Amino acid sequence: MTNAAAPTLTKKDFVSDQDVRWCPGCGDYSILAQTQKTMPDLGVSKEKFVFVAGIGCSSRFPYYMDTFGFHTIHGRAPAIASGVKLANPDLSVWVITGDGDGLSIGGNHLIHLLRRNLDINIVLFNNEIYGLTKGQYSPTSEFGKKTKSSPFGSLDRPFTPPSVALGAQSTFVARTVDSNTAHLQASLKRAYEHQGTSFLEVYQNCLIYNDGAFSHVTDKAVKDDNILDLKHGEPMVFGKEADKGIRLDGFTAEVVTVGKDVSADDLLVHDEHDQNLAAILANFTEDDLLPTPLGVIYSEEQPKYEALMTEQIEAAKEKLGEGDLQQLIAGTDTWEVT
Amino acid sequence: MIAELPLVVINVQRAGPSTGMPTKTEQADLFLAMYGRNGESPAPVLAPSTPGDCFFTTYEACRIALKYMTPVFILTDAFLANGSEPWMIPSLEDIPTIDVSYAEASDGHYMPYERDEETLARRWAIPGMSGLEHRIGGLEREHISGNISYDPDNHDLMVRLRAEKVAGMTREIPPTEVYGDSTGDLLVLGWGSTFGAIRTSVEALRSEGKSVSHAHLKWLNPLPADLGENLLRFQKVLIPEVNSGQLIKLIRSEFLIDAEGLNLVRGKPFRKSQIISKVEEIL
Ligand SMILES: Cc1ncc(C[n+]2csc(CCOP(=O)(O)OP(=O)(O)O)c2C)c(N)n1
Ligand code: SF4
Ligand SMILES: [Mg+2]
Numbered sequence: 001m002t003n004a005a006a007p008t009l010t011k012k013d014f015v016s017d018q019d020v021r022w023c024p025g026c027g028d029y030s031i032l033a034q035t036q037k038t039m040p041d042l043g044v045s046k047e048k049f050v051f052v053a054g055i056g057c058s059s060r061f062p063y064y065m066d067t068f069g070f071h072t073i074h075g076r077a078p079a080i081a082s083g084v085k086l087a088n089p090d091l092s093v094w095v096i097t098g099d100g101d102g103l104s105i106g107g108n109h110l111i112h113l114l115r116r117n118l119d120i121n122i123v124l125f126n127n128e129i130y131g132l133t134k135g136q137y138s139p140t141s142e143f144g145k146k147t148k149s150s151p152f153g154s155l156d157r158p159f160t161p162p163s164v165a166l167g168a169q170s171t172f173v174a175r176t177v178d179s180n181t182a183h184l185q186a187s188l189k190r191a192y193e194h195q196g197t198s199f200l201e202v203y204q205n206c207l208i209y210n211d212g213a214f215s216h217v218t219d220k221a222v223k224d225d226n227i228l229d230l231k232h233g234e235p236m237v238f239g240k241e242a243d244k245g246i247r248l249d250g251f252t253a254e255v256v257t258v259g260k261d262v263s264a265d266d267l268l269v270h271d272e273h274d275q276n277l278a279a280i281l282a283n284f285t286e287d288d289l290l291p292t293p294l295g296v297i298y299s300e301e302q303p304k305y306e307a308l309m310t311e312q313i314e315a316a317k318e319k320l321g322e323g324d325l326q327q328l329i330a331g332t333d334t335w336e337v338t
Numbered sequence: 339m340i341a342e343l344p345l346v347v348i349n350v351q352r353a354g355p356s357t358g359m360p361t362k363t364e365q366a367d368l369f370l371a372m373y374g375r376n377g378e379s380p381a382p383v384l385a386p387s388t389p390g391d392c393f394f395t396t397y398e399a400c401r402i403a404l405k406y407m408t409p410v411f412i413l414t415d416a417f418l419a420n421g422s423e424p425w426m427i428p429s430l431e432d433i434p435t436i437d438v439s440y441a442e443a444s445d446g447h448y449m450p451y452e453r454d455e456e457t458l459a460r461r462w463a464i465p466g467m468s469g470l471e472h473r474i475g476g477l478e479r480e481h482i483s484g485n486i487s488y489d490p491d492n493h494d495l496m497v498r499l500r501a502e503k504v505a506g507m508t509r510e511i512p513p514t515e516v517y518g519d520s521t522g523d524l525l526v527l528g529w530g531s532t533f534g535a536i537r538t539s540v541e542a543l544r545s546e547g548k549s550v551s552h553a554h555l556k557w558l559n560p561l562p563a564d565l566g567e568n569l570l571r572f573q574k575v576l577i578p579e580v581n582s583g584q585l586i587k588l589i590r591s592e593f594l595i596d597a598e599g600l601n602l603v604r605g606k607p608f609r610k611s612q613i614i615s616k617v618e619e620i621l
Pocket of ligand 3: 056098099100125126127128129130131138
């Protein structure tokens with residue numbers, strides 16, 4: 001995918017001439033800016049980027065990137081992106097979706113892209129609400145949430161997107177936050193570098209319909225006590241004073257205070273490649289009084305779908321020879337009439 | 339539809355609604371193909387008449403999709419899909435190639451909704467083509483630039499342009515063939531898989547001296563430009579369909595002809611005797 005001859009690109013090369021139509025202050029602006037900033041560093045020539053989105057505020061994203069872009073239909077971006085990638089595996093394909101687009105109407109498409117492991121990067125903007133349609137509860141809205149479509153509180157148990165992705169055998173699962181620009185950029189880069197389908201959840205503030213949904217990880221006063229910044233190979237320490245840690249009691253994670261009875265050696269060490277650990281981390285919730293993991297929760301190397309496809313075609317050619325269309329049309333069960 | 343990208347949709351119709359009677363045949367999705375979308379979004383609709391014709395119809399549909407940058411619907415049905423007939427395998431050399439032309443990067447900005455003057459097809463650029471980066475999507479596009487537009491006049495124009503593009507495909511349709519005399523008492527007009535049953539019925543009736551002819555439609559949208567004048571050359575028009583009357587509504591509204599229908603919706607193809615007795619009843 002890298003192109004040595006590609007001219008040096010800058011952020012400006014990725015800014016389209018269209019007016020951005022998000023509400024002032026929406027978290028989407030930062031995600032857009034960080035993406036535009038990160039793309040030039042990937043060493044990919046501009047015409048090879050394709051941004052495919054479904055429907056939602058988040059899904060308007062492709063219009064603002066000066067790349068190939070397709071604002072498709074609700075929930076169907078993974079299907080269309082798969083086609084784009086298979087038609088030309090040399091492209092850098094990005095799926096932009098929301099919690100509604102990707103997990104409600106498009107849940108089915110999403111899981112099959114994840115398990116197939118095409119080298120596509122999925123960025124799911126999670127604002128725990130349907131923004132575009134003016135504030136209905138989404139599959140990530142918390143239980144009991146009162147919205148226009150749930151006046152007495154939602155009865156749905158919410159999805160935790162990384163758990164959904166892991167359940168669908170995703171080979172790369174990460175989480176970041178719109179307002180943490182450095183972390184967001186680094187996460188986009190990691191998602192790009194992963195060979196296979198990457199699933200990046202971005203906590204995104206919808207200040208109109210769900211303001212402050214992620215204040216526990218964005219509010220300066222409390223965030224350090226609530227964020228578990230995952231670093232591969234390092235013990236899980238967090239807290240303003242870096243005095244808290246995660247320890248396993250059987251299969252259950254618990255927060256411990258480092259110092260008195262617990263030393264750093266007792267803490268869980270993050271291993272990106274450990275699926276069981278990933279499953280535990282992905283399920284961390286505030287309700288369980290656990291911090292919110294940010295960073296790469298899981299990554300694993302698996303063959304890419306498009307590589308397997310190419311291999312299969314090559315192997316078939318080797319065995320059966322180059323295809324012959326005339327022969328294919330004739331089939332095996334035909335005969336000549338004289 | 340609004341993306342104006344080439345796509346061929348093959349609908350092998352069977353008895354509905356819903357799961358209906360799986361594997362039983364029906365021709366009841368004509369209206370679905372014609373109108374089954376939100377907004378006014380006409381698309382070409384083609385129907386093969388025999389199993390062998392499925393090959394050429396599909397090839398033609400691909401050519402139309404690419405030439406006009408449009409989805410194309412093909413309506414076959416369970417009867418055709420499960421049917422067979424002796425078929426002369428075509429030599430690839432005899433099949434005209436389909437030329438695909440892409441937009442070229444020029445100095446100016448690429449305009450994804452700039453249209454060919456004759457066909458009204460927009461210019462196509464695919465990901466990976468340097469200098470042709472652009473965005474498409476489901477929101478209404480501005481004429482020529484392809485940018486999002488909510489302008490009322492632009493929408494009105496785009497609705498008309500998309501319709502005009504499809505209407506202009508009559509230039510692709512060969513003159514209507516009428517089997518039998520080109521004028522007479524009755525024309526039996528069919529589409530799709532009813533071809534065999536209608537043709538053998540008309541043959542039999544003609545051998546008895548009846549003034550009956552047969553025309554069969556491959557193009558259902560747009561209808562052939564010469565169809566109206568052909569229909570008017572007959573006293574009466576009979577339209578047999580395996581539905582409760584869909585083509586007949588199109589024909590009536592398009593040509594103000596008081597055609598009669600023969601409609602059996604039993605999940606079964608027509609039998610010759612059913613068509614013959616209907617013709618005898620009319621004449
Ligand atoms: C088939 C279909 N169903 C419903 C809608 C209405 N709709 C538009 S956006 C949306 C939800 C989007 O939610 P999300 O993906 O979370 O995007 P956000 O606006 O929050 O970024 C819905 C239900 C639609 N456009 N198409
Ligand atoms: S409604 Fe919410 S998500 Fe949509 S643009 Fe406004 S702030 Fe952003
Ligand atoms: Mg949302």
